Every structure is written in C-alpha cells, then in structure tokens.
Amino acid sequence: MPNSQQQSSTWEWDLQPGAYTAREVVREVGTLLAAIEVHLGDAADACSLLDNVQASLAVEGREAVLPLGTLRFQDHARRELAAQAVRIGEAIARLAREHRESKTALKRYGAYKLSGLMFRSRCDSHLWTPQAAALLTGPSGGPVVMQLFNEYVHQLILLRDILLPFDNWEEVRIEIPEHRARLGLRHVEPAREQFLSELMIKQIPHRSIVRYAQAVLSPQLPGEGYGFRYRLGIVLPSGIGESSLPSRYLLRWHAPGTILSGFSSSDEPAVIAYSETDYYSAPRSAIGPGAPGSGNGKSEPRTPAATDGFVASEEAGRIYVHFRIRLGSQEFDIDLGQISRGYRYSYEAIEAKPEQADGRGARADWHVHDAITILGLPGLVTAEEGTHLIPTGGDSSICWALLGKLYPENVILLREGEGRKSIEGIGKGFGSTFLID
Structure with a gap:
C-alpha cells in the first residue's frame, strides 16, 4: 500500500445525500479508517485505532466523550438514556470492527484513491489512547492521519448520540439532506450539544427527548408534541399499545405505513400532538366510592378487551391519535399522548417486606372499581380521597387505556x-391513590 508520500489527487469524504441506518453510516464512515491504513502503510494497526474508538464510545474511562457512567441518576429518563449510550456505543464499536474486517472501503475505492483522502478536521478534543497516539504521531503518521482519525472518531460519536432517544435505534432511518453546511453528520451538532448539555446538568423532560429526535430527523418541522411523522417514518413513545410495559422515556421509530396507516397517505412532516396539551386544565370526573374491598382479593374485569389499534386524524399539520378499545358492547377512544404521559408519571409497587401481612399494604379505605366504569366517565378520572383498585384481569389493553384515563x-x-x-x-x-392491578 502507498504511504503518505504516494498520494493520488486529494479528495474529501462526505456522506452523500440519502437515507441511512446506523449500520450504513458506520460502513460509510469506515472509509476514513481505510484511508488511514493506506496512509500508514506497513505501520498500520487498525486494532489499536478501533480500541480507541471503543474507549471513546464508552461511558467511563479517560477517553470517554460522554462520561455518563460516572454519574448516578435518580430519574427514569437519564437512567434510560445512560443505558442507551452503553448499548449503542458497544454496538457501533462492533460494527466498526466488522466493516474493517470486510475491507468494504478498500474494495470500493482502491488503495490509490484512498491515499488521496485528506481534509482539515475541526479539533473536537477527543483523547487518544497511548497506543493510538504513538501510531498517529510516529514516523509513519503525521497531520494527515491525525485529521482523518479525529473525524472518524467524531462521526461515530455523533452517530451514537443522535440515536440515544430510540429503543430500536438500529432501524431508524437518518436522512442526510442535499444542502448542509457541515461534513457528514456534523449538521446535527447544534441540536446534539443543546441536548447533551441538558442531559448532564438536570432532569430531562420527555419533550426534550422528542424535540431532540425531531431536530435530528426532521429539523424543518415546526412545533412539538409527543411524536412526529417525517418522510422516512413515524416516531412515537416506545412500546405504546404493546403487551409489555416498556421504557418510560425512549421513543420508537416505525416505518411508513406500519402504524397509523389508513388515515392519510401523506408523508409530509407533521407533529403528533396531545389532545390536551396541559393536562392540569383538562376536564375531570370524580369517581364514586365503588365497591368496598381490602386490597387482598382478586377480581376480574367483566369482559376481555378487544382493540382496534390506533385511530388517527389530522388537522392543520398536527396528528391526533387515539387508542381504541372495546369492552363488551362499549367502545372507548383514549388519547395516545395521555397514555404515554400517564405511564411516565405512574409508580410501580415495590417488593413487600417479609413482615408485611399482605403484598399491598394494610389500608382501611380500599375501593374496587370496574374498568368500564372508569373508562366511561368524561375527561380524566380522579377522586377526592381513598385507595381505588381497578382490576384488569391481566389484560394489557385495559392497563394502557386506564393509564390514559386516570x-x-x-x-x-x-x-x-x-x-x-x-x-x-x-x-x-x-x-x-389509584392502583391498576
């Protein structure tokens, strides 16, 4: 392979306009690593450089760019995002090694073409491991490979960070626009810097996660809600309507036509909005006493639930989505945004201590309510006092509907x-207190 003195005409790497998954971005960014190996010639040591990438993507250690592992978060949102950073960082490091082993860029461009790849990379203060530093600054290294490696590391870090909001991050389609002022993924840097600053210094609300995801995937979309539609997909809270209770704050990307289908063929960007932006001021109904109970017994809803999935409508560029559920002869539409909000704000019972007489605590003022009664009341349901148990019979659809109604x-x-x-x-x-059993 030629070294830095045997170069073809120079050229600059960039991501071409189009849609990419995380795997595809790692493949394209791998061109930079391939060029580094060509420039280094016989001295090339990709393993040391990839070890540095892995250390930079970690959440602890000297080279970690996002040191979330050194912090102990008490709130759900930041705990989920910190765990995401670990999962995605480890996966990107593995993908980088896989693409290097496949020699995709070398086969695509050839050593002669790669030897001309060079540009000025803005310094982003990413630390190098001693092994990588010795290689990049050694006799075969120099400014060209230093700049290429800085950019290689930074692009992979940007990729990890923009995918933090998504539980199914591998599936997300990232659009690289035709006109952008920055190289590769650098056009997302302003939104990333704002989001990470907020993440590091304070508890982060769900709207900030949605706003960040929207700024990355559909920056031209005005307004905000709890999700959004853009040309390449639909983004909603994670796991809504599924049988298990998912993360509270992460989002899920859906391919066009796989969810909310049938109401509109448009792929124009649109905010998915709450029916009640401010739930404090939403209409409420006070529940009656219900049937007395001790909180120890089991009771079942009168009939299993059937769901028609999501029912959506669109008004002036804003989408409103309801979760439709049928109990017996009655049908209820519950705002999907309020379901998401209700789940985020809910609590989970803790493991009972051995000395406790029962698993739900000794309460004298328990009342048992039927789910149909709760779902049939107007507005959000509350009570002045007491502990109110609503059995679901293990039906996840009823559980989701109640989370959006209470x-x-x-x-x-x-x-x-x-x-x-x-x-x-x-x-x-x-x-x-309301208990969903």
Whole structure:
C-alpha cells in the first residue's frame, strides 16, 4: 500500500445525500479508517485505532466523550438514556470492527484513491489512547492521519448520540439532506450539544427527548408534541399499545405505513400532538366510592378487551391519535399522548417486606372499581380521597387505556408474577391513590 508520500489527487469524504441506518453510516464512515491504513502503510494497526474508538464510545474511562457512567441518576429518563449510550456505543464499536474486517472501503475505492483522502478536521478534543497516539504521531503518521482519525472518531460519536432517544435505534432511518453546511453528520451538532448539555446538568423532560429526535430527523418541522411523522417514518413513545410495559422515556421509530396507516397517505412532516396539551386544565370526573374491598382479593374485569389499534386524524399539520378499545358492547377512544404521559408519571409497587401481612399494604379505605366504569366517565378520572383498585384481569389493553384515563398523579402499577408487592411509601403521600392491578 502507498504511504503518505504516494498520494493520488486529494479528495474529501462526505456522506452523500440519502437515507441511512446506523449500520450504513458506520460502513460509510469506515472509509476514513481505510484511508488511514493506506496512509500508514506497513505501520498500520487498525486494532489499536478501533480500541480507541471503543474507549471513546464508552461511558467511563479517560477517553470517554460522554462520561455518563460516572454519574448516578435518580430519574427514569437519564437512567434510560445512560443505558442507551452503553448499548449503542458497544454496538457501533462492533460494527466498526466488522466493516474493517470486510475491507468494504478498500474494495470500493482502491488503495490509490484512498491515499488521496485528506481534509482539515475541526479539533473536537477527543483523547487518544497511548497506543493510538504513538501510531498517529510516529514516523509513519503525521497531520494527515491525525485529521482523518479525529473525524472518524467524531462521526461515530455523533452517530451514537443522535440515536440515544430510540429503543430500536438500529432501524431508524437518518436522512442526510442535499444542502448542509457541515461534513457528514456534523449538521446535527447544534441540536446534539443543546441536548447533551441538558442531559448532564438536570432532569430531562420527555419533550426534550422528542424535540431532540425531531431536530435530528426532521429539523424543518415546526412545533412539538409527543411524536412526529417525517418522510422516512413515524416516531412515537416506545412500546405504546404493546403487551409489555416498556421504557418510560425512549421513543420508537416505525416505518411508513406500519402504524397509523389508513388515515392519510401523506408523508409530509407533521407533529403528533396531545389532545390536551396541559393536562392540569383538562376536564375531570370524580369517581364514586365503588365497591368496598381490602386490597387482598382478586377480581376480574367483566369482559376481555378487544382493540382496534390506533385511530388517527389530522388537522392543520398536527396528528391526533387515539387508542381504541372495546369492552363488551362499549367502545372507548383514549388519547395516545395521555397514555404515554400517564405511564411516565405512574409508580410501580415495590417488593413487600417479609413482615408485611399482605403484598399491598394494610389500608382501611380500599375501593374496587370496574374498568368500564372508569373508562366511561368524561375527561380524566380522579377522586377526592381513598385507595381505588381497578382490576384488569391481566389484560394489557385495559392497563394502557386506564393509564390514559386516570389523572396522572398517584397511579400505581401492580404487576402480576413478580412476588408480593407493597404500596406503602409509594406515590406523593397525599390525596387519593389509584392502583391498576
């Protein structure tokens, strides 16, 4: 292979306009690593450079660019995002090694073409491991390979960071626009810097995660909600409507036509909006006393639920989505945004201590309600006092619907099959409590 003194005419790498998955971005960015190996010639040591990439993508250690592992977050949102950073960083490091082993860029461009790849990479203060530093600054190294390696590391870091909001990050389609002022993924840097600054210094609200995802995938879209549609897909809260309870704050990318289908063939960007932007001011209904109960017994909803999935409507560039559920002869439409909000704000019962007499705590003011009664009331449902149990019979559709119907304050989830549970000390410690069994 030629060294840095045997170069073809110079050229600059960039991501061509189009749609990319994370794997495809790693493949394209791998061109930079291939060029580094060509420039280094016989001294090339890709393993050392890839070890540096892995260290930069880690969340702890000297080279870590996003040191979330050194922090101990108490809030759900930042714990989920920190775990995402670990998962995605490790996966990108593996993909980088796989693409290097396949020699995709070398086969595509050839050594002569790669020897001309060089440009000025803005310094982003990424630290090098001692092994990588010795290689890049050694006799076969120099400014050309230093710049290429800086850019290689930075592009992979940008990729990891823009995918943090998505639980199915491998599937997300990232659009590289025709006109952008920065190289590769650098056009996302302003949104990334704002989001990471917020992530590091304070508890992060769900709207900030949605806003960041929107700025990355559809920056031209005005306004904000709890999700959005863009040309390459639809983004909604993670796992809504699924049988299991997912992460509380992450998002899920859906391919066009796979969800919310049938209401519009448009792929124009649009915000997916809450029916009630401010749930504090939404209409409410106070529930009656219900049937007395001890909180120890089991009861079932009167009939299994059937769902028609999501029902959507569009008004002036804003999409409103409802989760449709049928119980017996009655049909209910629950705002999907409020379901998401209700799940985020809910609490989970904790493992009961051995000395506790039962798994739900000793309460004298328990009342049992039928799910149909709750879902049939207008507005959000609340109560002045007491502990109110709503059995679901293990039906996840009923659980989701109730999360969107109850005023999201002291709502506690009691999950079956996880041992005895206690609600003592859970919630805000005042007012009424709702338990979804």
